[in-house]
Amino acid sequence: MHTRKKTTKRLKVLSLGVVVITACLLNAAVYAAGIAPIPARKPAAFRADPLALLRFPALNQTDEPAAALMASPAIPAPVIPGHKPPVPQALTHADGRETMDATASLQTIPIPARKPEASGLNPTLQMAATQDITAESASGGDNFRLTLPETAPATLTAAPSLEGLNKIYKSKLKRAPSQRDSVARLVNIVKQDVSSGSPTRALKRLSSDKAVPYLDPVEKDQMQTLIARGYLLAGKVVQAYELAAESAARSGKYIPQAGWVAGLAAWRMGNYEDAARLFANSANSSYSSSWQASASSYWASRSYMRARKPQEVSLWLKQAAQYPRTFYGLIATRSLGWDYDFNWDTPALTAAHKKILEDHSITREALTLVKNGDYTAAENALAKIDTSKDPALAEALLAYAAQKNLPALGMKLAQAYGHPKGGYYDSALYPLLPWKLKDGYTVDRALVHAIIRQESKFNPGAVSRSGAQGLMQVMPSTASYISGKSQFKNKESHASLRHPQTNLEIGQRYIEKLLYQDHVDAELFSLVVAYNAGPGNLKKWKRELADMQSDPLLFIESIPMGETRAYVERVMSNYWIYRLRMNQPVPSLDAVAEGEWAQYVPIDGIKQAGLPSLSDLRLADAR
Template identity: 40%
Template sequence: MTRGETLPTASDSVKESAMFKQPTPLRARITTWPGRFLLACLLTAFGGTAFGATRAEVPVERAAPAEQIVAAASHAVFTPVLSPDDRQRYRKSFALQKKGKWAAADRQIKKLENPLLIGHLQAQRYLHPTAYRSKFAELRRWLDLYADHPDARRIYKLALHRKPKNTRAPKRPVGVYITGMEKLGAKTETGPPRSAKAQRVFRKLRSQIRHRLRKGRPESAETVLLNQRTNRYLSSIDHDRLQAMLANGYLSQGENEKAHAMAMASLQNSGAALGTTFADAHWTAGQAAWRLHLVDVAATHFQTLAMLKNIAPALKTAGAFWAARNELIQRRPQNVSRWLTVAADYPQAFYGILARRALGLKADYRWDIPHLTREDVGRIEATTRGVRAIALIEIDQTYRAARELRAVAAKPELARPVLALAARFRLPSLSLRLSGLLSNGEGHPGAAYPIPPWIPKEGYAVDRALLYAIMHQESTFNVRAKSPAGAHGLMQLMPRTANLMVRGRPFSGVHRKNLYQPELNLSIGQKFILHLLSNKRVRGNLFLLTASYNAGLGRVTRWQKRMPKDNDALLFIESLPSRETRIFVKRVFRNLWVYRNRLQQSAPSLDAILGGAWPSYVALDNLKDGNEVAEYGN
């Protein structure tokens, strides 16, 4: 899209359905019945609102975990670990140490009756980024006493760095922590086993090709594959796997003919032996054929992809949904529901949600979570880490508590009780980590899409559903998340961006650590969202907002200039040159729609996409000052 073009918005009249939009040369073949068909599907099942009430009916909860502990104790679920006086002393000690006030903190620590959390207090001190330089003897002594604490790995690494020569090594950390990724496993590949030499060559070439493709240089990546000195060690299957990667790189740069030719060559040469790359190659070939207006060829690839088993739901649902689009533009409506039904089997995928909406299927998420019982608490309290975690919750040190509970949940029999506790006391990052481990094929939406406890300092100026959706993808609600590029906290803010939002340099240098404060991070994050929404190049467009949040507004603007000009919103997403940004946009929208459901709100962006419009931001929360619904871009 070039400067000066006008983006369609949710209020524009719908001339064609985005789901059924066809490549430009075929547009004259389409009559008005596709839009009527889709509208009938939507209205028959939903009566106009699929996701519930127009306004949020779920109130903002403000109870702190410590207050919930007291309330739970009154119902005989919990017996508080710390006395009221110790809770106050620990809170003051952590707060004083955060500011580097060691003497004042020591006075509080000396008054403690229960030393249970001394290890955490010492870890905070020894790892302080600016106000304390720990000695090797302190670190070694700490590891002798507290090697099972969550900070043990960091302290061990620091101790090795400061260890004098000819000095006894410190004790190693002990314990296992769940990551939440254990069930995913590694991708499997078929084909003959590689020799050690061939394995090294394949990994090296793959790394070089990926690096060049991330830089938007598929021609340079192709020279790597064509290098006779190295590729002679590749099997034909490995060559075709790398060639399929190149094909996707050319597709990302809009070189559709070359992308289609290379993907087809890989499929024809190696077929299903490509393993996990087989599905990727079909997607690349199908998208390239669609853009070249080879609709019959595209249909073959999308349908093949939709029927594959044991592939990622995101890819399977994409193939099925685009197969349905293809059937409709070729005026075969009797086949559309078949492919939409395939996609609709995955209600937590981007295209799965779109398909269910188009078919008139209810967005039926079960928001119940495991009930926390006295027996659950007893099993957690039977572990040393569990007792420490509950004590930390009592003094609002929830980040430290969640890290302790990750070790408790490493025992399979304790994972469900820990999930119940995490949900009860609103530890969203831990809930999200555990949701995949306990899904058993059914899923735990209540744990996978938790409601976080933090509120921006000035209150919400952006809908909670959108903020939660971005946090879910950016940081998985980890308040201490930091990207390799230097983005910090819940909303993964770069210090430079944060400084721009507050007009100064308060987050430069060592002060960037302040971005880990959740309420402050949220406050700046929503300012940045509003800044993007009001930009003349975005004007409330949610696709442009999410793409710009991930890749930067300037980069997205440059991408638009060389992307397809047929104003197809879904094709825009699939044409973004950055794979990371494509995934980010679709996952944020999936999260947004699921959170709209959890907050009992409608999903206007979902209807806009299916109705042929670009999705615009529509605020549905009852904002802090009672403002009515706000729309951007109309």
């Protein structure tokens, strides 16, 4: 396996007083930074779990019941031998009041033992990495060491979710069907109030609605955190802070989002030490996803730098860097000067694999489709095979997908099955397009791949509920606008947009057009926002959040649309990882790690007038 080689030349935090920045998160996260729209659930499942609508997709919640919530003195930095956590201090408010740190009553939570997917390492490597970080922290050394296991399984092992969704909170309260319906109704109404920009109305409901007695304390704090997020996005920072910090104090162990929202509010209020401890609480919660944990850890590092506590900065950067496939994990790793440990190997297709495939009826038919050149039909058929109880078949399919360039199938399998020696088959998680463009690329290959991975997961036949088509999820109206051909507006012509080459040509031309609009100006964060939410929303948000132009990561975290916040993080993570896979430098990652916007620097395709090239920039080492 690959190991991290640590260098020291980029770790200037102690002398420069600057720290890396980050951003956003999740349809659920999904994602580390926000409340994304919640997908519809089956009625029975929803009735059993009405609070599901409140889940922040990128956050973690769990099946663990809410035990008695015990308050303890303070929220610590990572629990590391020989390292003394900060002591809560009085906070001075804008009106001159002094109060104790709002996190003082939060439970002290040690860094949980993460699953291997968090850093892409198997348990032995994960333990070695943790031990080395501990040794460095205690001794002040700067050598990062990993030890490979002596033996490894012979076949694929089940890979834990890349989202790191370890736990989901469920109440132990027994509710009658009518009570569950009342709770579901309240959740829906509160969510609608927050989405429509009325958090105050939602807060009133939370105190007076007839369903409130049917909520346990943690569930009520989940809803209060959602309302706090609404206040934060509406620019009512003090209200957001008060509600989220209160929820974090009561239920922070189970709701990492509470510490996250309160931390962002404290940051915007200039209470950086308070923000650091709130972010630390969120990062340390065992209910945090890998995206949430890396985001909170990174922002804890930023906050400690602003609070003039540089001794904490590198500790929290190292914590964020445990998740190298996340947005903030990538930035933290770059800031520390560490190498990335991605595994670009693919399993070789052996005679034993071929026999397994030939003995299976569906794969046998798919092999015939491939021989006839119908790769899409073959890939669709193979993707329907249940390999959950047959890792040998999964390994054979993964090897076959790699050899025949079936990216959607390979990506699906690599998300479910890890490398026999631990970690992932990153080459399958981040596959390359098998289709060729007639006139080649006019924008970077890595950028096209990054968008496709998020939009369609390399399925050329993908169609969204809104009508977006194909690999790059191009809307028919956009295709007509870009191509100048009205035929794409006709429903009968939509199928042509699912032709890979057609979709790629129109998609990259749309990227080119967006890149040079005034409000994008060849900046990648802005480009990705415009691609997802439209140029009009980008223009509006840049106007409304003009005071955040000096802090790109705070700008991203303050975008009102949760889906877009998560989309930016995912696509940018994909982009940087694809650049690394293609052995290309990552100047935009360097820029973000230094607190700057992610300026687009073309490597592939045709250089456009006014854009810098690699030779125009002073790049850090490409590693």
